Amino acid sequence: MTKELRRLSIVVLFMFLSLFVATSWIQVVSAASLNENPLNRRTLYDSFEVQRGSIIAGGQEIATSTASNDIYAWQRQYASPELWSTVTGYMNPVLQSVTGLEQAMNQELSGQAASAFFQRIDQIISGQDPRGSSIELSLDPAAQQAAYDAMTSRGYTGAVVAIEPSTGRILAMLSTPGYDTNQLAVHDSDAVNATYDALEADALEPLQNRAIAGDLYPPGSTFKLITVSAAIASGDYTMDSKLPNPASYELPGSSHVVRNATGGTCGSGDEVTLHDAIRLSCNVPMAELAVELGDDAIRAAAEKYGFNQSFTTPLPSTASSYPELDDDAQTALTGFGQGQVQATPLQIAMLAAGIANDGLVMNPWMVDDVIGSDLSVQQTFEPSQFGQALDADLADAITDAMTASVQDGAATNARIDGVEVAGKTGTAETPNDGPYTLWFTGFAPADDPQVAVAVVVEDGGGQGQSGSGNTIAAPVAKEVMEAVLGR
Structure with missing residues (x-):
């Protein structure tokens, strides 16, 4: 026994x-x-019962919790909701839904993160009601407002992303049209469901964050920066290398003909340098160059800037795509950002920021600190490197061409008085011969970069195929850069 x-x-x-x-x-x-x-779902239900922390940008509370007179105890309120909807998202217990930073930082905002452990203990001991931590963002309200005003005043659909090149801190992130997050935070089930259904049915898809996700865009001539990066990184080319300069180019094995935007040659002469091909934004030499390099070399260069990879800012981004290609004709098209290459504005901003930062690409991020209810700093986020895309001297050579493009080339509408700006436009064709997708990316000051920006405008900015990246997107970028620089 x-x-x-x-x-x-x-x-x-x-x-x-x-x-x-x-x-x-x-x-x-x-x-x-x-x-x-x-x-x-238990985590979500628990977070409804807690006074969530605030979301703060530039010292301004852009999302707060107020007492509610219903069963949910607290309701979220958003300041300037359409200005910040791209970033904050919304939280609603009626919809049992949470999006944007409300979702990505839910653990911190509801006080359930590991960093808030001692805060929870203190609240239990002192008998305080549970309360979440606040998050302080890297976003600059002046830059965000400039992006919003520039896009909405012109009625543009698209997105803007601005980045601090040396750190990867996101200074502005806007997708237009936005939406009123307060209407999606109310606890009236009939009202909130009607609002949500209307937004879902809207053909302009205001709930999509075009800056980092949704349907990706052909990057157009902004991608020429990567084609040139691949060329000069190979050691076989410099920015002074010359390519044949015909007015048109028949794609290999195809009857399709590529032409420059002007319809003529890329400047005068039988040859054109890579520097002038960037300055004047010419398609033919970039298509020729892409075929010479091959898609493997271009893909490798693109991936050094972040293509084919998702980033968490902490909002998750859709990976920009440079796929494996079947033939030289497709490779030629990607040389000037057409064909099968697709990108987010975040990725194109990272491209410009990497060139601005001596070829070093930083991981993008938008949360600086997590602040406890007692105002203690519970967590601080630091810059981190994605990788070296290009040697510094080669990045400087591309910067010179981008600066020339703004001074007297294809990007003159990005000029800022008293500030040297480096920039690159893009005017991308869309399927079924639709309105162009219009781009600008660049940074300023060119010799001491404080901000890199990418702007994309859909549907030709209302001008069909008549608009260009220089006439439509560059002025928006200029206003955002001026706001960051305090001009």
């Missing part, structure tokens, strides 16, 4: 230890990942 009891005791002890290890693992090791799992 004693032997049987001993065996039973060992089994019970083993079961107890197994249960202890399993529960400890769940509570300590797996807690964060379980809380962040979108299928874990």
Whole structure:
């Protein structure tokens, strides 16, 4: 009998230890990942009952919690909602829905993050009601407002992203049209469902964050910066290297003909330098160059800037795409940003920021600090490197061509009085011969970059195929850069 009891005791002890290890693992090791799992509805329900922390930009509270007179206790309120909807998203217990930073930083805002452990203990001991932490963003309200005003005053559909090149801090992120997040935060089920259904049915898709996701865009001539990067990084070319300068180019194995935007040659002469091909934004030499380089070399260069990879800012981005290509004709098209290459404005801003930062690409991010309810700093986010896309001297050579493009080339509408600006336009064709997608990307000051920006405007900016990146997108970028620089 004693032997049987001993065996039973060992089994019970083993079961107890197994249960202890399993529960400890769940509570300590797996807690964060379980809380962040979108299928874990309990976390979402718990967060409805807590006074969430604020979302702060430039010292301004752009999202706060106010007491509610219904069963949900607290309701989110948003300042200048359409200005910030791209970033904040919304939270609503009626819809059982949370988006944007409200979702990406839910653990912090609801006080459930590991960084808020001592805050939770203090609240329990002192008898305080649970309260979440606030998050302080890197976004510059002046830059965000400039982007919003520039896009909405002209009725443009598209997106703007501005980045601090040396750190990767996002200074502005805007997708237009936006939407009134307050209308999606109310606790009136009939009203909020009607609002949501109307937004979902809107052909302009205001709920899409065009800056980082949604339907990606052909990058047009902004991609020429990557084609040239691949060329000069190979060691076989410099910015002074010359290419044949015909007015048109028949794609290899195809009857399709590529022409420059002017319909003529890229400047005068039988040859054109890579510097002038960027300055004047010519398609033919870039198509020729892409075929000479091959798609593997161009893809490798693109991936050094972040193509084919998603980034978490903490908002997750859709990966920009440079796929494996079937033939030289497709490779030629990607040389000037057409064909199968697709990009987000975030990626194109990273491209300009990498060139501005001596070829070093930084990971993009938009949350600086997590602040406890007692105003203590619970977590600070630091800059991190994505990788060296290009040697510094080669980045400087591309910068010279981009600066020339703004001074007297294809990007003159980005000029800022008293500031040297480096820029590159893009005018991308769309399927079914539709209105062009219009781009600008660049940075300023060119010799000491403080801001890199990417602007994309859909539907030709209302001008069909008559508008260009210089006439439509460059003025928007100029206003954003001026706001950051305090001009």
